[in-house]
Amino acid sequence: MLVKMQKDRVYTCPIAGTRKRGKDFKEDKLLAEDLLSDEKEKAEHVMLVDLARNDMGKVCKIGSIKLSEFMEVKNYSHVMHLVSTVEGERDEKKNAFDILSSILPAGTLSGAPKIRAMEIIEELENEKRGLYGGAVGYFGFDGNMDMCIAIRMMVVKNRKAYIQSGAGIVADSVPENEYEETQNKAKALIKILGGDIG
Incomplete structure (x- = not known):
């Protein structure tokens, strides 16, 4: 979940910190322990939680954010992530569109400080991200909203499939590890197509 509004409660889930899934429960447990003890992954996650709290502060009542x-370690098909949930009470002057606008782009795909990070991305990335990093979801007639971030997806156009993946870069990043993370994230989609990364 990227961001959700139910009645007057707003939720966002910063996700940062990744390990591949293990071959069995025992290996999963060891990888989860490694993830929780990795100072670089924890620092990246805390930075994104702070950014999410800041983004929520623009659209929630003062003092309501918690x-x-x-x-928490959450297991997905090919990877596990560190996940947090930030929630608050919607400022009555703000609607679902304001809330989505305050969250996008997600800190996990932009970095912090958000505006400067987006300027650097614009300068350095050769390819436009397109749908990658955007939001997919619904706005309900009841005013509710539920959006997920478009990161584990592929775009198929003219019989070609396009898959994007990324990793969070911080001062302590090891390039080879970040590259491996992008490969682990893309594996599930490549497998659907009958391919393999190795």
């Missing part, structure tokens, strides 16, 4: 979940 962390209902912090740095």
